[in-house]
Amino acid sequence: MTKVAIFGVGLIGGSLALCFKGKPGLTVVGHSNNPKSVEKYLKREVVDHATTSIEEAAAEADFIFLCVPVGNLEEYLHKLSVLPLKPGCVITDVGSTKASVTFCASRLQLPGVHFIGGHPMAGKEKSGVEAASSRLFENAFYVLTPDAGTPKDAYDRLAELLHHTRAHLVKVDPVLHDEIVGAISHLPHIIAVALVNQIARYNESNELYQNLAAGGFRDITRIASSDPVIWRDILINNREVILKLLRDWNDEISGFIGRLEAEDGVGIEREFQKANQFRSGLPERRKGVIHSFYDIYVDVPDHPGIIAQITTLLGSQRVNLSNIQIIESREDVPGVLRLSFREEGQMDKALELLKKDYAVHV
Numbered sequence: 302m303t304k305v306a307i308f309g310v311g312l313i314g315g316s317l318a319l320c321f322k323g324k325p326g327l328t329v330v331g332h333s334n335n336p337k338s339v340e341k342y343l344k345r346e347v348v349d350h351a352t353t354s355i356e357e358a359a360a361e362a363d364f365i366f367l368c369v370p371v372g373n374l375e376e377y378l379h380k381l382s383v384l385p386l387k388p389g390c391v392i393t394d395v396g397s398t399k400a401s402v403t404f405c406a407s408r409l410q411l412p413g414v415h416f417i418g419g420h421p422m423a424g425k426e427k428s429g430v431e432a433a434s435s436r437l438f439e440n441a442f443y444v445l446t447p448d449a450g451t452p453k454d455a456y457d458r459l460a461e462l463l464h465h466t467r468a469h470l471v472k473v474d475p476v477l478h479d480e481i482v483g484a485i486s487h488l489p490h491i492i493a494v495a496l497v498n499q500i501a502r503y504n505e506s507n508e509l510y511q512n513l514a515a516g517g518f519r520d521i522t523r524i525a526s527s528d529p530v531i532w533r534d535i536l537i538n539n540r541e542v543i544l545k546l547l548r549d550w551n552d553e554i555s556g557f558i559g560r561l562e563a564e565d566g567v568g569i570e571r572e573f574q575k576a577n578q579f580r581s582g583l584p585e586r587r588k589g590v591i592h593s594f595y596d597i598y599v600d601v602p603d604h605p606g607i608i609a610q611i612t613t614l615l616g617s618q619r620v621n622l623s624n625i626q627i628i629e630s631r632e633d634v635p636g637v638l639r640l641s642f643r644e645e646g647q648m649d650k651a652l653e654l655l656k657k658d659y660a661v662h663v
């Protein structure tokens with residue numbers, strides 16, 4: 302049996318556990334300091350075994366996944382470095398930053414075992430094992446950061462195990478990883494939080510802000526609901542990169558202030574055109590670090606039974622819905638339903654079926 306030990310069975314650790322559990326030849330052990338969490342892991346059947354003992358979880362493990370907040374990764378590496386680990390054991394992590402943890406591991410020179418940094422670039426704004434899913438990483442990129450000293454056999458064994466996630470593995474230098482992920486993930490999280498807090502401040506004097514802030518605002522600020530501790534650690538860890546990005550962000554915003562002050566319509570158009578052009582060159586609908594499902598929006602009349610009608614229609618044609626959300630439903634306005642699908646084909650089928658009777662938007 303290949304033993305996989307997971308430290309921190311939350312959203313990411315729990316999702317990995319669900320990818321591995323029940324696969325032939327694999328046994329999954331979860332670790333938490335907290336006995337209540339250990340009980341929860343077992344009750345939810347995300348792991349085969351669970352323990353509060355680091356020694357027990359790590360003993361004879363072939364793979365160790367560190368899935369705790371970024372600020373605790375080094376502490377776990379230090380703890381593991383003094384334990385008798387199985388020779389050839391591969392230790393990896395899932396932290397959203399890669400430079401500090403890989404440097405720490407190489408400084409520690411873990412005897413007879415190999416550290417390979419990892420970052421599954423998919424997630425969501427929810428945290429905890431309750432939000433875990435075996436399909437979280439499907440079709441997403443999964444960064445690994447082996448270095449020149451990483452034996453090929455250790456990398457290949459980890460890559461083979463990670464096939465169970467159905468993610469696309471990609472090797473990236475840890476420092477470059479932090480620069481790029483800082484720009485495409487960390488900066489957008491800060492912007493979303495700052496934007497929500499700015500509007501919340503205005504809302505204190507007039508609740509119409511909140512009431513009118515529907516669809517678009519909700520969509521672009523979803524990630525502002527991410528876990529505060531996880532994000533505190535990520536931002537502090539990658540602060541040098543992020544500070545530079547925020548200075549560049551200030552320049553972008555100052556540019557807009559200047560264009561507005563000068564009533565520079567041509568300049569404003571140019572900015573929108575440039576953004577549009579770059580955006581249309583982005584990979585189509587691949588699950589990225591800021592994930593999206595295949596969503597469609599359906600305008601629905603406000604009458605009882607409408608949701609059942611739609612779900613029954615889709616169900617009868619074997620279209621798999623992954624989520625359904627009423628975005629707007631008040632007495633005086635028609636509702637909008639957001640239907641999410643995991644696969645593009647399913648979304649296309651739903652579009653065909655629904656457009657006969659409803660106004661549907663992508």
Ligand SMILES: NC(=O)C1=CN([C@@H]2O[C@H](COP(=O)(O)OP(=O)(O)OC[C@H]3O[C@@H](n4cnc5c(N)ncnc54)[C@H](O)[C@@H]3O)[C@@H](O)[C@H]2O)C=CC1
Binds near residue numbers: 368528
């Ligand atoms: N949330 C996301 O979408 C993504 C997060 N990550 C990274 O994955 C790691 C875990 O994040 P999530 O699973 O989202 O968080 P989570 O909050 O769902 O899970 C964290 C786990 O670590 C445990 N934990 C928390 N503090 C601890 C401490 N001081 N000592 C020991 N265990 C502790 C918790 O009990 C929980 O099991 C983080 O390093 C994060 O940067 C990577 C990709 C996506």
Ligand SMILES: O=C(O)C(=O)Cc1ccc(O)cc1
Binds near residue numbers: 421524
């Ligand atoms: O919810 C989203 O869209 C995310 O951006 C999730 C996420 C959070 C942290 C990561 O390191 C990777 C992905």
